[in-house]
Amino acid sequence: MGAKIGKNVKIGYLSTIHTTNYSNIAIGDFVQIGYNTNIKVSKLNIGNFSIIGNDVQVNGGGELTIGRGCYIPGLFIDTSGGVNIGDFSALPPNGNIYSHNYSHTWHNPGTKYEKYNVKIGARTWMGAGSSLLNANVGDESLIAAGSIVLQNIPDNAFVIGNPARVLKENSYNKIEVSLFNDKSFQKDILKSYKNNQILFINELNEISQAYDIIICNTCNIDTNKIEATVLEIDKSYIHNMKKSVLPTIKQLRSWGIFLSY
Numbered sequence: 655m656g657a658k659i660g661k662n663v664k665i666g667y668l669s670t671i672h673t674t675n676y677s678n679i680a681i682g683d684f685v686q687i688g689y690n691t692n693i694k695v696s697k698l699n700i701g702n703f704s705i706i707g708n709d710v711q712v713n714g715g716g717e718l719t720i721g722r723g724c725y726i727p728g729l730f731i732d733t734s735g736g737v738n739i740g741d742f743s744a745l746p747p748n749g750n751i752y753s754h755n756y757s758h759t760w761h762n763p764g765t766k767y768e769k770y771n772v773k774i775g776a777r778t779w780m781g782a783g784s785s786l787l788n789a790n791v792g793d794e795s796l797i798a799a800g801s802i803v804l805q806n807i808p809d810n811a812f813v814i815g816n817p818a819r820v821l822k823e824n825s826y827n828k829i830e831v832s833l834f835n836d837k838s839f840q841k842d843i844l845k846s847y848k849n850n851q852i853l854f855i856n857e858l859n860e861i862s863q864a865y866d867i868i869i870c871n872t873c874n875i876d877t878n879k880i881e882a883t884v885l886e887i888d889k890s891y892i893h894n895m896k897k898s899v900l901p902t903i904k905q906l907r908s909w910g911i912f913l914s915y
Contacts, residue, residue, distance in 0.1 A: 660685065660702065662897055671698065682722070683915075684900060693718070695733055701741065703903065703914045716753065716769075721776065722914035723890075723907075735769030740776030740793065742890065742912040750785040775809065777826065777912070784818075794826040829871060829887055829911070831856050839909065843869065846905035847898075858884065867899055869906075885913055 657671075657679035666689030673679060678697040685700050688708035696715055700706070701722035709728035712718060716733035720726060721741035728747055731737055735753035745751065751772060759767040770788040774780075778791050781799030791797065792809035801818040812824040833839055834854045844850050851866040858870040865882045873886045877893035884893040885906070892903070892915045903913055 657681070662900075663687075666691065666708065669693075671695075673698065683895075701914065707747075714753065723912045735788075736771040737774075738772070739774045740778065741914070742776060743774055743778045744780060745774075746780040746784040746797070746799075747782045749780060749783055750787075752785070752787045755788050794824065796824045831871065834869070834871070842909075843902060843905055846901040852902070853882075858886075867902060887911055887913070891915060 657676045659681050660683035662683060663681055663685045665687045668689050669687050669691040671679060672694045673696060680699045682700055682702035684703045687706040690708055691706055691710040693712040694715055695712060695718050697717040700720045701724065703722055704720050704724040705726065707727040710726055712731045712733060714732040714734035717736040718731065718733045719738045721739055721743065723742045724739055725744040727745065729745055729749040731751045732753050737751055737753055753772045754767060754769045756767045759765050772786065772788065773790045775791055775793035775795065777793060778795045780797040783799055784797045784801045786803045789803050789806050791803065791807045792811065794809060795807055795811045795813065797803060797818065798814035801814050802816040803813065803818040807813050807820065810824050810826065811820045812822045813819065814821050834856045840854055844852055847867060849866055853865040853868045855868065856871045858868060858873045858875055860875065861880060868882050868884045870884065870886055872888050873884050873893065877884050882894065883896050883899045886893065890913050892913050895915060906913065
């Protein structure tokens with residue numbers, strides 16, 4: 655069996671995926687891989703709606719798992735010990751992720767180098783130029799630009815420095831109900847969809863007219879009985895996905911709203 659490739663996947667020119675067994679390659683729906691990106695792994699799993707940028711270099715020949723809706727810009731990832739990235743997380747442009755360590759071995763002949771299974775939590779953001787060396791990062795944490803992470807970071811931490819240290823708590827805040835009536839928000843999202851048939855509503859309990867897209871905080875109807883694509887923010891979920899809605903989903907990301915299925 656060969657690689658499992660989802661719907662509407664785009665892979666840029668000069669990009670390659672190398673492995674010894676292509677049945678270990680799984681790429682979800684609406685995944686984008688930029689140009690000049692080279693991935694060498696034993697196993698690869700990329701979740702729906704993730705974006706792999708240009709000039710990403712993945713080496714080490716280990717396992718790489720990228721969750722749904724992630725953003726992976728131009729950086730270096732070493733998968734020697736395995737790397738697992740949670741849903742809706744962003745890695746650092748011009749950064750590094752390492753999962754092995756030779757520093758102790760270098761000065762101690764007869765000692766084998768160490769591998770680490772690196773885990774980066776869900777909805778974690780790593781700033782430009784930061785690096786993660788053989789450590790884990792919890793959910794909903796923020797790594798400041800230029801930081802060098804050498805030890806495990808807990809959930810909901812704001813981290814900065816070299817070596818990086820926890821400066822304060824990083825809270826993940828629920829969306830404000832007032833956003834759905836915010837005219838600047840509506841105008842910005844409407845420009846992403848040429849038909850402009852978008853309903854903005856906090857709680858979806860019924861539909862009185864036809865819309866192409868419904869953006870809501872919570873959905874209390876059976877979406878199988880309607881044609882519209884429903885973007886349910888509270889659950890970060892897309893119901894009835896259509897290719898024409900992709901620009902709207904990307905525009906919502908600029909407001910910190912990440913969605914997938």
